[in-house]
Amino acid sequence: MKNIDDIAKLAGVSKSTVSRYLNNGSVSIKTKEKLDKIIQEQDYQPNQFAQSLRAHRxxxxxxxxxxxxxxxxDETIKGVKSICDELNYRLLxxxxxxxxxxxxxxxxxxxxxxxxxxVLMATDITEKHLEVINKMDIPVIIVGQSHEHLHCIVHDDYQAxxxxxxxxxxxxxxDILFFGVTETDIAVGIHRKQGFVDALKTYGIQPHISIASFNYQEAMLDVTSALQKYPHYDAIVGATDSIALAIHKYNSEHNLYKYIVGFGGDPVTKIVSPPIHTVSYAFNRAGEVAMEKLNQLIQHEIVENQITIDIDDSFKI
Amino acid sequence: MKNIDDIAKLAGVSKSTVSRYLNNGSVSIKTKEKLDKIIQEQDYQPNQFAQSLRAHRxxxxxxxxxxxxxxxxDETIKGVKSICDELNYRLLxxxxxxxxxxxxxxxxxxxxxxxxxxVLMATDITEKHLEVINKMDIPVIIVGQSHEHLHCIVHDDYQAxxxxxxxxxxxxxxDILFFGVTETDIAVGIHRKQGFVDALKTYGIQPHISIASFNYQEAMLDVTSALQKYPHYDAIVGATDSIALAIHKYNSEHNLYKYIVGFGGDPVTKIVSPPIHTVSYAFNRAGEVAMEKLNQLIQHEIVENQITIDIDDSFKI
Incomplete structure (x- = not known):
């Protein structure tokens, strides 16, 4: 049986390129076509490669x-870990x-x-990330961020x-105020806000939009500054639970009894009184799916690039 | 230059025992005396071993x-990580x-x-833990639990x-109620409670003691059951911030305005209204010290077995 080295030689590419090809990693279209052809000509089953590669696992x-x-x-990693345990992987x-x-x-x-x-829970996908990931001949799956050239698991923020x-x-x-976050964050800053605005548009309502930080302490300052100017909203929405908690804190200190909504399902929203309404995200499920898909990539199976996890739609007020 | 194998042969012990000896790990007194003697006779400097071992780092x-x-x-690991970064270690x-x-x-x-x-943040040190740790020829440092035969970093819970x-x-x-935890937890269940009881004794006060779970949801049930029977305390203390948050939740729901104290310095205690008083622990410092000491052990330096980190004594009400 010919091995990965032979295929690399026939294609005139490096061994790691063949490996990346087999892992559904990033290779140029030209290289992909060449390797498709060689593998077909030689009548090889990817499984043979898989087995030879698996020996190094x-x-x-x-x-x-x-x-x-x-x-x-925490929830995402618990999901990843449960599938690791099931499939006998050790997680670092x-x-x-x-x-x-x-x-x-x-x-x-x-x-x-x-x-x-x-599994990469990235803060941001830069060019440098792409470069490092593409150089590696093992699969990488991104959770919570989206990039067209990478395997990604995202939550449906527009839906939320x-x-x-x-x-x-x-x-x-x-009379509704929405504290969003910076638009450099695509998921929260753009999609989550856009879904909110579009839904209210069907009722003929245009919410007021303000910007707050992801960080609770800084969000507290943003919330204070906005609500000092005009505290008379019927409902105030924080694009994250941290922001919602900052709104709650400001409300408690100023005896305002506004309707508050957050996003994320953080249990702390239930410790404060009155509890904050929050949309639950299926973080655990996202972690499970990420690890299931990563395992498929390790087994050289084909996995779709973008997977969207539904929001828990049991949210009501 | 003779190497670790030669010393092991001379002493009639395994190489990993010599390595453990050099790492200040657990070896029997008899073996220790034998190795002390051989190393002295051969006029070896432990540094020579250290260097030969370091090659494998x-x-x-x-x-x-x-x-x-x-x-x-989170705080402890941030402390560990900051020293890792300083000393050029990568942390997994x-x-x-x-x-x-x-x-x-x-x-x-x-x-x-x-x-x-x-670095091991253990839930418990069992016989099996000891056995596994003693078999390894690399140093292990425990944070937050104490064991006489292991290198441990603990907080001064009695002081807190x-x-x-x-x-x-x-x-x-x-009229004071203290929610402690099970005494199988030495640090919180015994030391923390004992310091509290001893201090009040000097004022001629004997607090009421009740038991609650570490888990917030379960602590909520424990708190409810105790306070339903008798809600008239002046002050209620939770042995952890989670328990204090459960007390706060019960109080808010029943319009009780008791004085509440927790332990740990969790920022969530400042989000709820009114804020909960809590004793801050130097978690970050404990992580730093753990990594500094671990590095010393890796360098074959001698490190004291038990290190106690002081509580932040700026707590006041």
Whole structure:
């Protein structure tokens, strides 16, 4: 049986390119066509390669996480871990403290530790990320961010925003303030807000939009500044639970009893009184799907590039 | 220059025993005396061994964490990471989801990944833990739990309990309820409570003691059951911030305005209204010290077995 080296030689490409091709990683269209042809001509089954590659497997998976004290990250990783346990992978984590540079380091560390695949909860996908990921001959799956050239698992943020906008419109709220986040964050800054705005448009309502930070302490300042000017809204929405908690804090301190909504399903929203309404995200499921798909990529199966996880639509007020 | 194999042969012990000896790990007194003597006779400097061992170093550190969505764990690991960054180690995490069996797996995974040393935030130190740790020829440092035969970093829980008892006594509180945790947890269940009780004794006050779970949801049931019977305390103390948050929730729902104290410094205690008073722990510092000491052990320096980190004594009410 010919091996991966022979195929690489026949195609005039490097062994890692063939490996990347077999992993459904990024190779140029020209190279892909050439390899498709050679593999067909030689009447090879990818499984043969798979078996030869599997001999090098370590059954270790690396997950890169931006922060730890986060309900979303915790739930996602629990989902990843449950599938790892089921499939007999050992899971290692690398914590980047929200530093995008450290994500590149973490990719390299895991690669050198010879993990079979990587789950990346990225803060951002830069050109440098793409370059590092494309150089590696192991599969990488991104959770929570979207990039057309990578395998990604995302939540349906437009749906979540639409759900909240629709319910507020339906319940007769009219004077509504939405604290969004910066539009450099596509998922939260753009999609989540757009769903909200579009739903309210069907009721003829245009919400007021303000911007707040992801960080609770900074969001507190943003919320204070906005509500000091005009505190008379019927309902106030935070694009994240942290922002919703900041709104709640401001309300409690100023004896305002506004209707507050958050996004994320963080249990802290139920500890405060009165509880904050929040849209639950299927973080655990996203982690499970990420690991299931990563395993398929490790087995050289074909996996769609973009997978969208539905929001828990049981949200009501 | 003779190497570690020669010394092992001369002493009639395994190479890993010599390595453990050089790492200040656990060896029997008899073996220690034998190795002391051989090394003296041969006029060897431990540095020579150190250098020969260092050649195998990977500059990777493994940290084992029981859970992720926790302020204490997050802060501790940030401390570990900052020293890793300073000393050019790469840090990998293994998440055990509060499962003591998985801690043993994690020790094994890291050992096989050839890390230079391990930080273990253990839920519990069992005989099996000791056995696994003693078999390894790399140093392991425990954070947050104490064991006489292992290198441990602990917080001064007696001091923390005393601080709160003293302040409540001093401020004239008399009818006081303390929600402790099970005494199988030495640090929180015994030391923290004892400091609290001892401080109040100097004021001639004996607090009521009740037991609650570490888990917020379960603590909520414990708190409800105790306060339904008798809600008339002046002050209510939770041995952890989670318990204090459960007390707060019960109070808010029943319009009780009791004085509440927690332990841990979790920022969530400042989000609720009114804020909960809490004793801050130097988690970040504990993580830094753990990594500094682990590095010393990796360099074959001598490190004291038990290190106690002071509580932040700026707590006041």
């Amino acid at each position: 370590t059954n270790m998976i690396g997950a890169i996480i931006p922060r730890m004290n986060s309900f979303a990250v 984590l690398n914590f980047t403290n929200l530093n995008s540079e450290l994500e590149l380091d973490a990719l390299d560390t895991f690669y050198r530790s010879k993990v079979d695949g990587i 925003g639409y759900l909240v906008g629709d319910i507020l419109g339906n319940q007769g709220y009219k | 990977t500059n990777m550190i493994g940290a084992i964490i029981p859970r992720m969505n926790s302020f204490a764990v 995490l293994n998440f055990t989801n509060l499962n003591s069996e998985l801690e043993l797996d994690a020790l094994d995974t890291f050992y096989r990944s050839k890390v230079d040393g391990i 309990g005393y601080l709160v008892g003293d302040i409540l006594g001093n401020q004239g509180y008399k």
